[in-house]
Amino acid sequence: MARHPGRATMTAAIRTTGLGRRFASRQVLTGVELDVRQGEIFGLLGPDGAGKTTLMQLLAAILDPSEGQAEVLGFDTVRQAAEVNARVGYMSQEFTLYDRLSVLENLQFAARIRDVAPDGFRRRSRELLAMAGLQDVLDRPAGKLSGGMRKKLSLCANLIHAPPLLLLDELSLGVDPVSRRDLWRLLRRYRDDGSTVVVSTPYMDEAEYCDRLAFLDQGWVLAVDSPAQLRARVQGRIYDVRTAMSAAVQAILRDVPEVLNLQWLADRLRIQLHAGADLPPAILARLRGLATLASAAPGLEEAFIALSTAQAPAAPPPVTPAVTETQGGEVRAERLSVRFGDFTAVDRVSVSVSPGEVIGWLGPNGAGKTTLIRVFCGLLMPSDGEAFVAGLSVTAQAQALRGRIGYMSQRFSLYPDLTVAENLRFFAGAYGLGGMRRRQAIEWASGMTALTGMETRRVSELSAAVRQRLALACSILHGPAVLFLDEPTSGVDPLNRQRFWQLIQTLASGGMTVFVTTHYLEEASYCHRLGLMHQGRLVALGTLEQLRQALRLPADAGMEAVFLGHLERTQRELAS
Incomplete structure (x- = not known):
């Protein structure tokens, strides 16, 4: 078919x-x-660093290629960039809203710069606001919206001119599961109306919603296929390893050449073998009596790791008590409440976390998760109730408490102009470590988090995943009894997410208590127990299996079904 410049004939x-x-x-x-x-x-x-954002900007005609060509909706992105710009909705990771403008005013502004006619705006805005659930907050300033609401408003602003193509760079980064579900409902409806969506994402459960996927690594496209076909590439290479001695079995499997990847989950290990490989008879003999192996269905995460040219996560070195002096500590809250004026952020929460336990804390944006962590860390005083961490009262012994805890916030508290070594020395000094003890602690934390050899690199030059590991290293230098992690893996790819959780399981096996909030529901499988918060209340607490049973869900129900089921049940109870 002949192509005609200026016409979309493809x-x-x-x-x-x-x-x-x-x-x-x-x-x-x-x-x-x-x-x-x-x-x-x-x-x-x-x-x-695979090149996803750069590719998005090339397709949006924001950047010109250094070589090759891109045609978008039949238009060349260099010669006909204006035609592409007029027909594409592009939403970057740092999406642009005007905080002082209301929801409606932001939409009106987006419509004006896209030359949307008044009649078209009235019809489109009603539809989009209803689909996004924003019709009741039209007068609220964008700066006072939750993260999920901001993302939905930004998506509506990019859809107001009904573009035939939508380019979304990590649309749901940092967005809670409820808002992510709403965003994907919007995208599926948009797709079903005949439009096209290209979306980059670090979330494997989101990738399952895509019709097809392209896997990029170091600037090359390594595979393009449907999620089902990508999973099929690693079929027969995944095994669940059930054992009561996870640390011992991990030590056996960690250096086996046939093992491409090893995950240390809360109730089992999971291994991925290289293509065509089997576990050697000698290894199977060592596992006899310690563990049972069963073939498991692969996920996209395993396909991701099989395709990646990067090295699969290695098991960290064992915890050295002589360096860290980790004893572990209980975390306990008794009818804890936090109020800001008339707003109750945490509402009578009671929970007890045992030493060495990894507990995951889930909930929508604004549920009270970060506020609760700040109370446990002695950074915020409760309005009512009491909390104890590692045997210390957060109200009466807050100063002493800080030497017994590690805290990694959503925005890592690192100094970008300092090197890795300078950050480590600074935080070691802040924790009162000096001399030989400081050198030992830095050497241990660097080895534990795979930072050895990076000491002279400036933090501002590091990738997000390496900064994440450095922030963790800084928070564990003093061997805290309890480690608090507030959404530590937001935006991190599956390979580095697995590396991070391998570190957490190793620390917990040495006695450290770990309290972690997350929006990535698949991380629930790494946690011994899960707490679900909604509107400041703790609405469910237990193992994943206990949470399934409470809703009478099947044993293979995914974490999204469990999470949303408990929230919907709570909302029904509050409405009755």
Whole structure:
């Protein structure tokens, strides 16, 4: 079929040929060949630095390629960039809203700069606001919306001119599971109306919603296929290892060449073998009596690791009590409440966490998770009730408490202009470590978090995943009894997420208590127990199996069904 400049005659929404991009001497994308079909949701997956954001900006005609060509809706992104800009909705990771404008005013502004006619705006805005659940907050300033609401408003602003193609760079980064569900409902409805969506995401459960996926690594496209076909590539290579002696069995399996990847979950280990490999008879003999192996269905995370050119997560070294002096400590709250004026952020929460336990804390944005952690860390005083951490009262012994806890906030408290070594020395000094003890603690924490060899690198030059590991290292230098982690893996790719959780399980096996909040529901499998919060209340607490049983869900029900089921039950109870 002949192509005519200026007319969208292609059957593909996007077609790239030999697409590449350099920044100075650094090659970011190389030889990208993609065909994205009209009317599909197409996902981009890849580790940090794979080139996903650069590819999005090339498709949006924000950047020009260094080599090759991209056609978007039949228009060349260089020669016809204005035509592309007029027809594409592009939402970056740092989406732009005007905080002082209301929800409605932000939409009106987006419509004006897109030349949307008044009649079209009235119809589109009603539809979009109803789909996003924002029709009751039209007059609220954008700056006072929750993270999930802001993302939904930004998506509506990008849909107001009814673009045939939507480019979304990590749409649901940092958004709670309830808002993520709403966002994906919007995308599926948009797709079903015949439009095309390209979305990058670090969440494997979101990737399952895509019709097809492209896996990028170090600037190359390594695979393009449906989620089912990508999972099929690793079929027969995944095994669940059930054992009551996880640390001992992990020590046996950690250096086996045939094992590509090992996950230490709350109730089992999970191994992934290299293609065509089997566990050697000698290893099976060592496992006899210690563990049982059963073939398991693969997930996209295993397909991601099999395709990645990066090294699979290695088991960290064992905890050395002589260095860390970790004893572990209980975390306990007794009818704890926190109020800010008329607003109750935490409402009569009671919980007890045992030494060495990993407890996951889940809930929508604004549920009270971060407020509760700040109370446990002695950073915020409760309005009512009491809390104890490692045997110390958060109200009466807050100063002494800080030497017994580690805290890693959502925004890692690192100094970007200092090197890795300088950050470690600073935090060691802040915890009162000096001399030989400081050197030993830094050496141990660096080895534990795979930072050895990076000492002279400036923090501002590190990837998000390496900064995450450095923040963890800084928070454990003093061997805290309890470690608080507030959404520590937000936006981190599956490979680095697994590395991080391997560290957490190793620390917990040495006696450290770990209290972690997360929006990534698949991380529930790493936690011994789970607490679910809603509107400041603790609405469910128990193992994943206990939470399933409370709702009479099947044994294989996913964490999303469990999470949403408990929230919906709570909402019904509050409404009755």
